[in-house]
Amino acid sequence: MVTTVSPRSVQCRSGELNDHELAGRVYRQARCATSCLDPDEWFPLTADVRRAREQAARAIAVCAECPVRAECLELSLRHSFGIGAYGVWGGLVIFLLAGTGAVAVFVCRGVDARTAMLAGCLFLLVGMAVTFIAIATTTAAAFFVGTTIAGVGFGLAFLGAFRRTTALAAPDESAGLLAAIFIVASLAFSIPAVIAGVATTKYGLHPTALVYSGALVVVAGIAAGMLAMRVGGEPARPAEPARETVPPGPCTCPPCAQALHPARG
Ligand code: SF4
Numbered sequence: 001m002v003t004t005v006s007p008r009s010v011q012c013r014s015g016e017l018n019d020h021e022l023a024g025r026v027y028r029q030a031r032c033a034t035s036c037l038d039p040d041e042w043f044p045l046t047a048d049v050r051r052a053r054e055q056a057a058r059a060i061a062v063c064a065e066c067p068v069r070a071e072c073l074e075l076s077l078r079h080s081f082g083i084g085a086y087g088v089w090g091g092l093v094i095f096l097l098a099g100t101g102a103v104a105v106f107v108c109r110g111v112d113a114r115t116a117m118l119a120g121c122l123f124l125l126v127g128m129a130v131t132f133i134a135i136a137t138t139t140a141a142a143f144f145v146g147t148t149i150a151g152v153g154f155g156l157a158f159l160g161a162f163r164r165t166t167a168l169a170a171p172d173e174s175a176g177l178l179a180a181i182f183i184v185a186s187l188a189f190s191i192p193a194v195i196a197g198v199a200t201t202k203y204g205l206h207p208t209a210l211v212y213s214g215a216l217v218v219v220a221g222i223a224a225g226m227l228a229m230r231v232g233g234e235p236a237r238p239a240e241p242a243r244e245t246v247p248p249g250p251c252t253c254p255p256c257a258q259a260l261h262p263a264r265g
Contacts, residue, residue, distance in 0.1 A: 022075050023138045031066035032059070033204040096147045101155030108156060113164035114227065120157025121224035127153050128220060132213040135206070153220070158185075 017025065027033070032042070041059040044052035053060065063069060108116060127150025134142035162181065169177040192212070199208045 017071075019075075019078065020138060022071055022078075026068050026071045026075055027138060027206050029066075029068045030072065031062050031068075033206070035062045036201060037062060038201075092144070093147055096144060097151040097154060100148050100151030101158070104152040104155035105159045108159065111156075111159075113160045113167070115160070116156045117160030117164065118224060118227040120153045120155070120160055121220050121227060123153030124150055124157060124220040125153070125217060125224055127151070128213050128216040132210065132217060135209045135213055157223075 032039075037058055042056060044055035046052050046055065063072075066072065108119075111119070127146050127148070130142055130146030130149060132146075134140070134146050165181060166174065166177060196208050196212050199211070
C-alpha cells in the first residue's frame with residue numbers, strides 16, 4: 001500500500017547565498033544523494049496531483065526528512081527557466097558532445113589519421129579537465145564549455161582511429177572490420193555508463209561524475225602521450241598475398257580441336 005508523506009513547511013533562510021554556495025550546500029547534504037531510490041522516483045508519470053503524489057510517495061518521504069529542503073526549493077526556483085529545466089539542458093549536453101564532434105570531423109576531414117588522433121586526445125584531455133573542474137565547483141557554464149571541447153576531441157579521435165584502422169583492411173575485410181569497430185565503440189560507451197550508473201546509486205551522482213571525468217582525463221593523457229612518443233610505431237598494412245601463378249598445362253590452355261577430333265583432320 002502506498003502512503004504519502006506531507007513535508008512540513010520550511011523556512012528559507014538561504015537568500016544571502018549565491019548560486020554556487022547554495023548548490024554546494026544542497027549537494028553536500030541532500031538526503032536523496034544517499035538514498036537507494038531510483039532518480040526516476042522523483043518524476044511521477046501522471047499530471048493528476050493525487051496520483052502523482054502516490055507515484056512519488058517514496059521520493060517525497062526522503063525529501064520530508066531532508067535537512068536542505070529550503071535550499072533545494074530555492075535553488076530550483078532560481079533556475080526554473082535555466083539549469084532547473086533539466087530536459088533542455090540534458091539534451092544540450094548530448095548535442096554539444098556529438099554535434100561538435102560531427103562538425104570537427106567534417107572540418108578536419110583532410111587531416112591525416114595520426115594527427116587527427118593526437119589532436120583528438122589533446123582536445124579530450126583539455127575538455128575533460130575543464131569538465132572535472134566544472135563538476136567539482138558546480139559551475140554550469142564551465143561544464144558546457146568542457147563538454148564542447150571534449151566533443152571536438154571525441155570527433156577527431158574517432159576520425160583518426162577509424163581512418164587508421166580501416167586503412168589496414170583488405171577490401172574483402174572492410175565490412176567485418178566496420179562491424180567490429182562499431183561493436184567496440186558501443187561497448188566503450190555502454191560498459192562505463194553501466195558501471196557509473198551502479199556507482200551512482202551507491203556513492204551518489206557527484207562523486208561518481210568526478211571519478212568518471214577524472215578517469216577520462218587520465219586515459220586521454222596516456223593516449224596522447226603514447227601517440228606523441230609513437231609508442232608501437234606505425235601500423236603496417238599486411239602484405240598482399242602473392243598471386244598464384246598457374247603453370248601452363250592442360251587445365252589452363254584451351255583444348256586443341258585437332259587433338260580432340262583427330263579424324264576430322
Ligand atoms: S529536498 Fe528532496 S530533492 Fe531536494 S535535496 Fe533534499 S532530498 Fe533531494
